[in-house]
Amino acid sequence: MIKRLVIIGIYTGLAQLFSVFVLKEASSSVDVNDLAQLAQMDSLYQLALTLIAGGLQAAAMRNIALEKNWKPEYEKTQSARLTASFLFLPLCFVGFINPAYNIFLLIPLFALSGDYALYAVGRPVLGAAIAFLRVLIPYALVLTAVLFNKQPISNFLLIGVAISYIVSNIYISYRLKVKYWVSPGWSHFQTYIATLPLGFVNLSFYILGLGMLVVAPLFYPEPTIAVAFLGLKLYVIYKGILRIIHQAFIKEMIHDDVCLKIDQLSIIAATAFLGAFIIFPASSIRLLFGETFSEHQLFFQLLAIGALVYSFLLSGTTRALLDRKDRAYIRISVAAAAIALIALPIASTITKLPEAIAWSLLCGELLFAIGLATIMNRPKLILPRLFFLLQCLLFLALIFLIRWQLGDLLSINIACIVSFVGILLFLHRKKFMSLSTNA
Numbered sequence: 468m469i470k471r472l473v474i475i476g477i478y479t480g481l482a483q484l485f486s487v488f489v490l491k492e493a494s495s496s497v498d499v500n501d502l503a504q505l506a507q508m509d510s511l512y513q514l515a516l517t518l519i520a521g522g523l524q525a526a527a528m529r530n531i532a533l534e535k536n537w538k539p540e541y542e543k544t545q546s547a548r549l550t551a552s553f554l555f556l557p558l559c560f561v562g563f564i565n566p567a568y569n570i571f572l573l574i575p576l577f578a579l580s581g582d583y584a585l586y587a588v589g590r591p592v593l594g595a596a597i598a599f600l601r602v603l604i605p606y607a608l609v610l611t612a613v614l615f616n617k618q619p620i621s622n623f624l625l626i627g628v629a630i631s632y633i634v635s636n637i638y639i640s641y642r643l644k645v646k647y648w649v650s651p652g653w654s655h656f657q658t659y660i661a662t663l664p665l666g667f668v669n670l671s672f673y674i675l676g677l678g679m680l681v682v683a684p685l686f687y688p689e690p691t692i693a694v695a696f697l698g699l700k701l702y703v704i705y706k707g708i709l710r711i712i713h714q715a716f717i718k719e720m721i722h723d724d725v726c727l728k729i730d731q732l733s734i735i736a737a738t739a740f741l742g743a744f745i746i747f748p749a750s751s752i753r754l755l756f757g758e759t760f761s762e763h764q765l766f767f768q769l770l771a772i773g774a775l776v777y778s779f780l781l782s783g784t785t786r787a788l789l790d791r792k793d794r795a796y797i798r799i800s801v802a803a804a805a806i807a808l809i810a811l812p813i814a815s816t817i818t819k820l821p822e823a824i825a826w827s828l829l830c831g832e833l834l835f836a837i838g839l840a841t842i843m844n845r846p847k848l849i850l851p852r853l854f855f856l857l858q859c860l861l862f863l864a865l866i867f868l869i870r871w872q873l874g875d876l877l878s879i880n881i882a883c884i885v886s887f888v889g890i891l892l893f894l895h896r897k898k899f900m901s902l903s904t905n906a
Contacts, residue, residue: 481599482600483704485606486602487755489606489607489609489610489613490697490756491697492614493613493620494693494697494757494760495757495759496613497613497618499689499690500689501618501621503684503689503692503696504566504619504620504621505619505620505624505696506677506696507567507621507680507684508566508570508621509624509677509700510567510677510678510680510696511568511570511571511681512628513676513703514673514678514681515555515570515573516577517669517670517672518551518574519548519551519555519574519577520666520669521551521659521662521663521666522664522665522666522668522669523544523547523548523551523658523659523662524583524669525662525665525668526665527540527544527583527587528584529587531584531588532587532588537584537587537588538645541581542646542649544658545578546650546655547655547656547658548579549575549579550655550656551656552575552577552578553651556571556572556574556575558571558574559571559574566622569625570628572625573625573628573629573632576632576633579647579649580632581636581639581640582597582598582639584643585597585639588643590642597638597639600631600634600635604628604631605623605624605627605631606624606627608623608624608626609623611623664794664797665796665797667797667800668796668800670804671800671803671804671835672800674804674807674808675777675803675804675828675831675832676699676702677696677700677703678804679699679811680696680699682808683824685812686811686812686815686819687815687819687821687823687824688819691819691824694760695821695825697756697760698763698766698821698825699770699824699828701755701770702770702773705740705774706774708736709736709778709781726848727782727848727851729781730778730780730782730852731852731855733781733782734775734778735892736778737774737775737777737778737779738856739884739887739888740771740774741771741774741775741863742863742883742884742887743884744764744770744771745771746863746867746870746880747884748875749764750875750877750880751767751880754877763821763822765825766824766825769825769828770825770828772829773832776829776832776836777832777835777836779836780849780852783839783840783843784796784839792842795841795842796842799835799838799841799842802834802838803832803834803835804831806830806831806834807827807828807830807831808827810826810831811823811827859891862887862890866883866884866887869883
């Protein structure tokens with residue numbers, strides 16, 4: 468288990484750290500309008516992936532994971548995805564008004580990607596490697612544009628995404644030993660329609676992240692959107708890493724003890740994230756985003772609290788699907804996203820700063836966590852997570868004492884957070900190594 472997580476963590480961590488570095492360089496080198504345009508395209512890129520996934524992708528992953536003869540299910544799913552992509556393709560014409568919508572030109576490429584099947588058949592390391600390339604290539608081109616002052620930088624993101632998907636889609640088909648091209652068909656598309664209610668879950672996940680930036684420009688100025696983009700991008704990266712960990716063990720998560728271990732790993736990551744921005748806010752923000760964003764400490768701290776709330780019962784999202792509690796899962800997801808969106812304009816009447824967006828997001832995450840606890844409806848599953856969280860918070864209290872004595876220095880920050888994660892993993896090493904599966 469640990470070996471697989473380390474490999475996945477290296478792939479995912481390096482790619483996402485690189486994207487954060489590029490955004491840091493962009494924020495100090497390009498004007499606010501160009502950065503806001505990049506934010507919109509990145510947000511719409513995630514929306515396109517969400518629309519293609521619908522509810523079909525989650526259902527297909529469940530079916531592929533539980534069936535030995537999974538290739539017919541995969542081909543049917545790919546046909547449905549490709550058919551759906553042609554329906555969403557006309558959104559690219561909005562690009563004549565707003566260039567960010569040009570990302571929808573690539574939606575058939577997104578549909579032909581079989582990366583979800585890699586996780587479902589137990590090939591998470593390969594899936595993480597593919598995800599690594601799909602971040603590395605686009606952001607390498609964005610960095611090139613920033614260094615050579617080529618604008619708009621969003622065009623380079625578009626080109627990089629196209630290249631990464633063309634190459635990786637062909638490779639995925641080769642490794643899965645399946646056909647790359649499938650014929651679109653109405654009969655298969657009906658499965659997309661049938662699972663559409665489950666798609667609202669993916670849409671809700673999207674809204675509780677970069678999706679906030681689709682609505683926020685209606686109520687907040689561009690400088691706020693630019694800051695919010697950087698913070699929400701980090702937030703989505705964090706959530707994406709946890710989701711990859713869950714996908715890596717989707718077959719094993721039919722067992723409560725596996726779900727508990729995965730949640731405990733998530734809690735360690737969340738408390739480390741929380742400690743970095745609550746205890747060492749100045750050095751963490753300078754490291755990731757630069758000195759100019761230090762005035763928005765509260766914004767990043769609220770995001771860190773949201774990350775902890777999100778992580779506490781995260782296995783409930785996978786178990787809800789595996790246990791076929793789709794209706795309850797859909798209801799809480801939609802309600803959480805709706806609360807976050809309703810809170811956006813309300814919070815804007817109080818302040819136009821990024822903190823208002825973070826408060827809105829936190830409202831949605833709290834409701835979602837309460838809903839998951841309701842679905843689980845078993846105190847014996849919640850209490851071990853609560854005790855583990857308290858243990859992690861006690862360690863954070865010790866780190867706070869160190870910071871109080873030595874100050875908010877980057878070297879102290881890194882040493883404390885790395886030691887915090889290392890000590891907790893060491894103390895619980897037998898628990899996390901007790902599950903042995905093939906990557």
